[in-house]
Amino acid sequence: MDNSITWTEKLCKGHWLIDLGYRDYIAARFLLNNHLIIQGLTLASTSVEKYLKAIIVFNLKHREKYHYHFDRFEKLKNLLAKVNNDVITEFDPVFLEILENAFKIRYYDRIERPIFMGFYLNQFIGELDYTIDFMERFIANSQNGGESMSAYNRAIKNNDLHLYENNFVLSKENKKDFMEKPDVGFSVHLRIGSVVQEEKIVKGGSTKNKYEGQISKFTEFNQNLY
Numbered sequence: 001m002d003n004s005i006t007w008t009e010k011l012c013k014g015h016w017l018i019d020l021g022y023r024d025y026i027a028a029r030f031l032l033n034n035h036l037i038i039q040g041l042t043l044a045s046t047s048v049e050k051y052l053k054a055i056i057v058f059n060l061k062h063r064e065k066y067h068y069h070f071d072r073f074e075k076l077k078n079l080l081a082k083v084n085n086d087v088i089t090e091f092d093p094v095f096l097e098i099l100e101n102a103f104k105i106r107y108y109d110r111i112e113r114p115i116f117m118g119f120y121l122n123q124f125i126g127e128l129d130y131t132i133d134f135m136e137r138f139i140a141n142s143q144n145g146g147e148s149m150s151a152y153n154r155a156i157k158n159n160d161l162h163l164y165e166n167n168f169v170l171s172k173e174n175k176k177d178f179m180e181k182p183d184v185g186f187s188v189h190l191r192i193g194s195v196v197q198e199e200k201i202v203k204g205g206s207t208k209n210k211y212e213g214q215i216s217k218f219t220e221f222n223q224n225l226y
Helices: 008-035 037-056 068-083 093-104 121-143 151-157 175-179
Strands: 115-120 183-190 197-207
Touching: 008 037, 008 121, 008 151, 037 093, 037 121, 037 183, 068 197, 093 115, 093 121, 115 121, 121 151, 121 175, 121 183, 175 197
Parallel strands: none
Antiparallel strands: 115 183, 183 197
């Protein structure tokens, strides 16, 4: 049985995944910038997942099962390593942990244990922007000689406000300076049993966090809440 995958098939599937990933990403940005946290986290998770799958597909030598989600993150990591493109090593592990938990809260009946996520919104959006931009450039450089015709690239050229709003990457702002701006903390708790979801929000913009390569965890409302 022929297990090979054609260049055309890789090209089509890869670009479909990039397009779908961008749609989730731009929607996640809009939701997060408007403090619709649960919805924004979910789409942030699926956007990064689809970009990672695109990188896998573009580099496949043979057909592989790659339809894994962030609830099976190790499978995606293994596939990326197998195609010699483990870009995950470039990403913030705290950010990735939030994306893993965000995927789990799509359906309450699949939650096996209480989930806690605590983060600062400005930092999370900044890390999302950095991660998507990194993967867009990685794909363009490795597949298209540095040229890109993706929806992301078109949005940049069109100065799409939904993409440019609060985006330190496109405004060419120093990452550390951006990450250390006054920020708003969000704490999301979800427990099994009665399956109560509770969001705790701190507003005011008086919190500043040191940035040393990883986004800060918001712990004012911690796992011991229940």
